[in-house]
Amino acid sequence: MIVINERSPSPIYEQIIQQIKELILRGVLLEGEKLPSVREMSGLIVVNPNTVSKAYQELERQGVIETLRGKGTFVAKQQSPRMEKERMQKFREALKQVAIEATYLGIDSAQLQKWLEEYMMELRGGTDA
Amino acid sequence: MIVINERSPSPIYEQIIQQIKELILRGVLLEGEKLPSVREMSGLIVVNPNTVSKAYQELERQGVIETLRGKGTFVAKQQSPRMEKERMQKFREALKQVAIEATYLGIDSAQLQKWLEEYMMELRGGTDA
Amino acid sequence: MIVINERSPSPIYEQIIQQIKELILRGVLLEGEKLPSVREMSGLIVVNPNTVSKAYQELERQGVIETLRGKGTFVAKQQSPRMEKERMQKFREALKQVAIEATYLGIDSAQLQKWLEEYMMELRGGTDA
Amino acid sequence: MIVINERSPSPIYEQIIQQIKELILRGVLLEGEKLPSVREMSGLIVVNPNTVSKAYQELERQGVIETLRGKGTFVAKQQSPRMEKERMQKFREALKQVAIEATYLGIDSAQLQKWLEEYMMELRGGTDA
DNA sequence: GTGGTCTAGACCACT
DNA sequence: GTGGTCTAGACCACT
Numbered sequence: 010m011i012v013i014n015e016r017s018p019s020p021i022y023e024q025i026i027q028q029i030k031e032l033i034l035r036g037v038l039l040e041g042e043k044l045p046s047v048r049e050m051s052g053l054i055v056v057n058p059n060t061v062s063k064a065y066q067e068l069e070r071q072g073v074i075e076t077l078r079g080k081g082t083f084v085a086k087q088q089s090p091r092m093e094k095e096r097m098q099k100f101r102e103a104l105k106q107v108a109i110e111a112t113y114l115g116i117d118s119a120q121l122q123k124w125l126e127e128y129m130m131e132l133r134g135g136t137d138a
Numbered sequence: 139m140i141v142i143n144e145r146s147p148s149p150i151y152e153q154i155i156q157q158i159k160e161l162i163l164r165g166v167l168l169e170g171e172k173l174p175s176v177r178e179m180s181g182l183i184v185v186n187p188n189t190v191s192k193a194y195q196e197l198e199r200q201g202v203i204e205t206l207r208g209k210g211t212f213v214a215k216q217q218s219p220r221m222e223k224e225r226m227q228k229f230r231e232a233l234k235q236v237a238i239e240a241t242y243l244g245i246d247s248a249q250l251q252k253w254l255e256e257y258m259m260e261l262r263g264g265t266d267a
Numbered sequence: 268m269i270v271i272n273e274r275s276p277s278p279i280y281e282q283i284i285q286q287i288k289e290l291i292l293r294g295v296l297l298e299g300e301k302l303p304s305v306r307e308m309s310g311l312i313v314v315n316p317n318t319v320s321k322a323y324q325e326l327e328r329q330g331v332i333e334t335l336r337g338k339g340t341f342v343a344k345q346q347s348p349r350m351e352k353e354r355m356q357k358f359r360e361a362l363k364q365v366a367i368e369a370t371y372l373g374i375d376s377a378q379l380q381k382w383l384e385e386y387m388m389e390l391r392g393g394t395d396a
Numbered sequence: 397m398i399v400i401n402e403r404s405p406s407p408i409y410e411q412i413i414q415q416i417k418e419l420i421l422r423g424v425l426l427e428g429e430k431l432p433s434v435r436e437m438s439g440l441i442v443v444n445p446n447t448v449s450k451a452y453q454e455l456e457r458q459g460v461i462e463t464l465r466g467k468g469t470f471v472a473k474q475q476s477p478r479m480e481k482e483r484m485q486k487f488r489e490a491l492k493q494v495a496i497e498a499t500y501l502g503i504d505s506a507q508l509q510k511w512l513e514e515y516m517m518e519l520r521g522g523t524d525a
Numbered sequence: 526g527t528g529g530t531c532t533a534g535a536c537c538a539c540t
Numbered sequence: 541g542t543g544g545t546c547t548a549g550a551c552c553a554c555t
Contacts, residue, residue, distance in 0.1 A: 015335050015336075015338075016333055016334075016335070020336060020553075020554060020555095021336070021554080021555080022554080022555095027235060027238065030238055030239075030242060031238055034238060034241050034242070056555090057554095057555055059554090059555070060554080060555065063554090073242075096239075096243065097243060100236075100239050100240070100243055100245075101253075103232070103235070103236055103239070104236055104250075104253055104254065104257065105257055106156060106232070107229075107232055107233055107236055107254070108254055108257035108258050108261060109156065109159055109160050109163060109257075109261065110159075110225075110229050110232070111229065111258070112163050112258060112261050112262070113159060113163070113202075114225065114226060114229055116229075118251075118254060118255055118258045121233075121254060121258075122247075122251045122254065124230075124233055125233065125236075125237055125247060125250055125251065125254075126247055128233065128234055128237035128238075129237050129240070129241060129247045129250075132237065132238065132241050133241070149529080149530060149531085150530080150531075151530080151531090175541075175542060175543080176542080176543060176544095177541085177542085177543095185531090185532090186531060186532045186533070186534095187532095187533090187534090187543095188530095188531070188532075188533090188534095189530080189531060189532080191543070191544075191545095192530090192531095194543080195543095195544090204403055205403075205542090205543065205544095206402050206403065206540090206542090206543095207402075207407060207408070207538080207539055207540070207542075207543070207544095208538080208539040208540035208541080208542050208543075209402075209539090209540065209541090209542065209543090210541085210542060210543080211542085211543075278544080278545060278546085279545080279546075280545080280546090285493060285496065288496055288497075288500060289496050292496060292499050292500070304526075304527060304528080305527080305528060305529095306526085306527085306528095314546090314547090315546060315547045315548070315549095316528095316547095316548090316549090317545095317546070317547075317548090317549095318545080318546060318547080320528070320529075320530095321545090321546095323528080324528095324529090331500075334527090334528065334529095335527090335528095335555090336527075336528070336529095336553085336554055336555070337526080337527050337528075337553080337554040337555035338526090338527065338528090338554090338555065339526085339527060339528080340527085340528075354501065355501060358494075358497050358498070358501055358503075359511075361490070361493070361494055361497070362494060362508075362511055362512065362515065363515050364414060364490070365487075365490055365491060365494055365512075366512055366515035366516050366519065367414065367417055367418050367421060367515075367519065368417075368487050368490070369487070369516070370421050370516060370519050370520070371417060371421070371460075372483065372484060372487060374487075376509075376512060376513055376516045379491075379512055379516075380505075380509045380512065382488075382491055383491065383494070383495055383505060383508060383509070383512075384505055386491065386492055386495035386496075387495050387498070387499060387505045387508075390495060390496065390499050391499070407538075407539060407540095408539080408540080409539080443540090444539090444540050446539090446540070447539080447540065450539090526554105526555085527553100527554080527555080528552105528553095528554090529551105529552080529553085529554100530550100530551085530552080530553100531549105531550080531551080531552100532548105532549090532550080532551105533547105533548090533549100534546105534547090534548100535545100535546080535547080536544105536545085536546080536547105537543105537544080537545080537546100538542100538543095538544085538545100539541105539542080539543090539544105540541085540542080
């Protein structure tokens with residue numbers, strides 16, 4: 010389910026984080042469901058265990074997953090909106106950069122909204138499956 | 139005009155690139171206008187000249203600014219959309235991450251579109267000024 | 268394998284770029300093969316690591332080599348022709364200058380073609396080895 | 397007749413040198429013909445006089461033009477092949493780089509020869525005019 | 526150990 | 541004065 014692009018400029022642990030988030034949003038990973046252990050995951054996606062571990066730790070810090078000692082790692086129960094200030098600021102910043110780059114690429118706001126709609130529909134649609 | 143955030147995870151030269159793009163889109167920097175020299179800019183934003191130089195070189199590669207040997211660096215004449223494939227792919231990727239993160243933060247697509255509209259209006263509005 | 272000419276008018280990082288390209292075309296460096304690390308190379312050819320790094324980054328931009336984070340730098344898999352417009356224009360310009368200079372040196376087109384044949388045979392021959 | 401590209405990475409004085417050589421090879425400038433003075437040329441092509449002067453000096457060093465005190469600058473009489481070792485070596489080096497880059501761009505030797513033929517025909521054709 | 530970023534500062538070609 | 545190149549060397553993220 011998770012595909013790593015070694016040539017990507019974004020670090021592998023970031024790719025893992027993003028893709029796990031996406032799998033949860035799409036409903037592939039359900040609330041309370043067990044994630045593969047660090048070692049399993051490290052074998053599945055052929056990546057150093059330290060890298061997987063780092064991704065899990067960050068996901069836990071963000072409240073996306075939960076680690077139960079000796080039991081394993083699970084998708085957190087409350088996947089409700091978490092409006093942490095820091096995260097929100099980062100998001101607004103990213104959104105602004107997207108607007109700038111879109112303008113440079115000559116993409117108008119209608120096209121942009123269409124694409125965003127599509128992506129978000131895909132993600133929300135996932136929860137029905 | 140340009141403010142560097144030393145604590146930001148994105149490198150200083152990237153911050154310079156993004157902010158110069160923004161200043162151009164907002165119409166603060168006009169076509170053909172001279173940018174501060176590498177040394178001036180380096181003094182203004184308190185950053186090493188090499189770092190400014192790296193940002194200028196990348197902006198030149200992207201066709202945003204132009205360098206005239208021994209004369210200086212200028213905002214490029216044609217700021218027309220450049221649909222380079224690679225850049226477009228990066229953009230689509232960034233857009234997708236924004237959609238994912240928005241979903242996580244509980245921001246619906248209507249809110250997202252409103253914010254994007256605002257940013258893009260600000261940018262386009264700048265060219266009239 | 269790589270020899271830097273400090274008196275050459277072309278910058279050191281350009282010399283590195285050209286010679287690595289040549290080594291690949293001659294088949295001395297094979298697809299997927301690891302290049303010396305920035306530090307190793309910098310020691311081998313007695314040049315500052317930053318200069319080697321600059322050469323590697325430009326080679327990556329051109330798709331000649333690939334960087335895997337924390338792992339190293341490798342000869343890219345597909346060394347297929349890349350017909351980027353900009354690069355092609357630069358090439359045509361260089362070719363024209365060669366024609367002009369040849370005429371000045373009294374070299375006729377038959378001789379020129381013979382030399383080019385030789386060089387290209389050498390390069391293509393390298394991939395068999 | 398001479399067109400300067402201020403955005404070109406090759407310096408203006410080099411562009412002047414190359415284009416004067418080309419004009420001579422094409423027969424636009426004839427042996428013994430007077431060149432515009434440094435000031436005239438500087439006005440014609442809108443370039444700093446120092447830059448023109450530098451180009452003329454280099455052309456004189458190469459034996460392409462001759463300066464007669466108080467009279468002006470003229471296309472040299474003997475435009476016969478001058479096989480200076482240094483120049484020849486530089487040329488062979490440039491030719492080699494052309495071969496390497498052509499291979500990278502996927503241009504075969506037949507195409508390369510066709511282009512070279514064309515360029516050289518244009519140049520030689522010029523002497524008939 | 527790997528490449529990426531950055532500083533401080535020198536030197537150079539070009540205008 | 542302008543940008544381009546290079547050195548020497550530090551620090552950092554990533555694997």
